[in-house]
């Protein structure tokens with residue numbers, strides 16, 4: 001059985017006038033279904049570039065990228081949109097929720113582009129919000145939610161379309177340490193359901209919750225190690241100042 | 249992606265900036281309003297002229313005697329009879345585009361019933377007259393061919409005359425009235441026709457056979473026809489042809505040399521057309537205003553949609569990231585532009601209808617807002633929205649997802 005994600009000598013070159021920036025200089029790796037990977041590395045090492053390519057938001061300049069057995073690096077915009085819609089889910093550092101739009105309506109976006117009927121769409125969106133512990137916040141707008149809650153809405157949006165892979169570029173970058181661990185607990189729970197999670201982080205504390213850590217430097221994979229992840233749910237329970245409303 | 253949802257998203261986006269949306273649609277509002285009012289004015293004027301026209305008679309030409317110039321002494325128009333009964337017969341027999349010819353001999357005289365009298369216009373004519381003017385009787389009958397041949401002393405009276413001589417709602421059929429002391433039997437009462445455009449009362453007249461008129465009212469004139477001729481052309485389009493043909497015929501018969509005709513032909517179709525010219529200038533002006541404001545309105549919509557696309561670049565990026573295809577984004581912004589322009593169009597329509605009502609009542613016209621124009625106005629404003637929204641929407645749909653997501 002082929003790997004879920006398979007990158008072979010993927011390169012990305014940005015051309016800025018006469019200057020060429022080699023953001024990725026030949027990355028090869030495979031990811032199996034259900035893995036939980038943290039990508040680390042110094043600023044400018046190419047983490048986001050890699051995530052964008054894996055997320056089908058961008059195409060490699062050279063190299064091969066097989067997602068779920070399909071070569072996606074040469075697909076057109078519509079085909080890529082389709083893959084992002086059904087196979088991938090995104091979580092961003094800055095949440096990227098639609099302002100003045102309720103949690104449910106934010107979460108249902110992927111289903112909208114899947115053409116799911118209204119009733120089913122709302123039902124699944126509510127389920128996804130319950131799943132991330134926001135059953136009491138269905139009609140709240142982003143401005144009425146805390147940063148951690150907003151990020152959980154974003155996670156609900158990422159999982160509502162039942163994707164195979166969730167890609168998160170510094171999802172805890174704007175959150176305090178406790179909320180960060182709560183978010184990690186959510187990702188770990190998703191991993192147990194067989195969803196593959198790839199996240200980028202600067203913090204080694206966060207990377208400790210992943211089962212595999214990939215370190216990048218200057219467009220290369222510097223190291224790729226497996227480890228025994230810390231249990232985030234347990235960590236939350238032992239942390240001070242418990243947030244009464246959060247249950248993961 | 250379903251249309252209803254797209255529409256809801258569009259409406260919400262527009263309502264978020266109510267004032268901006270309203271100002272953007274002002275061009276559409278004024279444009280559509282101007283179209284509606286222009287059409288209402290055009291239609292109202294047309295109906296008004298047509299109404300007046302129909303009251304005079306359809307496809308009507310009037311041939312009048314002109315001045316004669318004998319030995320250098322020129323009389324005024326109609327100062328001398330120049331038309332003959334033979335001319336009349338010739339027109340009737342020889343001009344193919346003419347359907348009816350009727351002589352109209354006029355005199356002002358007193359008409360007396362048993363206890364009342366009333367000075368009115370006495371007209372001697374033939375049965376064709378009533379056909380030309382499409383004028384029927386409310387009671388009794390009109391003048392018949394046999395009355396002409398017999399020189400019968402019968403009279404058909406207008407409603408005003410009935411009111412004056414016999415009182416309203418009375419039935420004067422069979423009664424005798426005296427004109428210049430000659431007894432005439434009333435055989436018919438004409439339907440009420442009302443006033444002419446000049447305020448002349450069409451119903452204030454009585455009609456007798458022209459033969460009787462010549463013998464009893466005006467005194468005999470042998471060859472000359474001391475009056476005018478009403479001509480009914482075959483059709484509206486035939487009036488111009490009939491005019492030329494009659495002119496040629498009469499010139500030939502009267503041996504007219506040079507340019508001085510001794511008769512006049514009044515073409516009422518032409519007259520009506522020239523009356524409509526005035527309103528045409530007005531409607532053209534309004535249409536220009538409409539076109540300009542629709543253009544400005546369209547550009548305003550394009551401008552605001554470009555602003556909207558820029559403002560919502562991150563939203564577009566996010567939508568693309570979660571699976572929106574370029575066509576979904578295109579559709580979203582097109583629907584938004586279309587909603588904006590259609591709402592403007594509907595508002596303009598409303599104001600236009602109110603405007604034409606006000607105008608109509610102040611000018612004494614019937615309100616003429618044609619339903620097809622209403623539909624066309626709304627459809628057209630939607631098309632303007634699509635037309636001018638296309639470029640911004642296309643621009644949005646071509647955004648690169650990463651660039652859009654990173655946009656500050």
Ligand SMILES: Nc1ncnc2c1ncn2[C@@H]1O[C@H](COP(=O)(O)OP(=O)(O)OP(=O)(O)O)[C@@H](O)[C@H]1O
Pocket residue numbers: 014015016021022023041042043044045046047048049050
């Ligand atoms: N759109 C672009 N155009 C030109 N150069 C780019 C573009 N995006 C990234 N780069 C360059 O590619 C290199 C890798 O950038 P990337 O964003 O992947 O780094 P990163 O590892 O995510 O860094 P950080 O941790 O700061 O987010 C950098 O040198 C960056 O300047």
Ligand SMILES: [Mg+2]
Pocket residue numbers: 047048049169
């Ligand atoms: Mg980055």
